Amino acid sequence: MTRTEPARAPEKLDAAVADLHAQGKGRNATARELNVSTRQVDHAARRLGITFDAENVRAAVAVNVASAGEQRRKLAGRFRSVAEVALNHADDHSDDAAELFGWLKAAGTAVDKDLAIQQQLDRADDHSSMQAAMDRFTAFGALVRGTAAAQRGEEPP
Known part of the structure; x- marks a missing residue:
């Protein structure tokens, strides 16, 4: 949220956060879409009794990774066609x-880009590093939730 914008009414923010949460949006995506801070989203979520848990984040990341991979595969195919x-x-x-050189240069550039994309796809197919990062992210989230609950005097989740 920019400093020149008036504060959003809590009721409107709560309704918007609830709607985006129901659509499966994460906390950061919700904040970006509503042009508010993640802290404001967190406060609204607390008022609503909803959470942005790691499983939703994991699912959203998996969808985004798959979508990006498919886009890269299509792009690589287009470079091969070029x-x-x-x-x-x-x-x-x-x-x-001169014309021969131009066509050969275009072909070489397209092949180079296809190979670069293929290397990215090969690295992305190695899910072991991504899984390890997601496991660390999940553990960190649990630690943060437990610490926050303890500070509020609640039982850790």
Whole structure:
């Protein structure tokens, strides 16, 4: 939230937070969408009795990773197509050195980008490092929730 914006009425914020939570949005995404701080979202969530638990975050991350991977696969395929078209044009224009060089340069660039994307996809397919990071994130979240509950004099979750 920018300093020039008036504070949002708690009732309206609560309703918006509840709606986005029901849609499966996480705390940070909710704050971004409503243009408020994560602290304001946390306060609204407490008033509403809802939580943004690690399982929802894990599910959202998995969806985003899968979507990004699929987009990269499509992009890599397009670069392969560009390379093939450029090489075909190079074959057709082998008598003009400048045009041949241009088509070969386009093909080489497309192949290079396809290979770079493929390397990213290969690294992303190694889920072991991602799983370890998510496990640490989950453990940290449990620690924070337990500490917050203890400070409020409540039983840790």
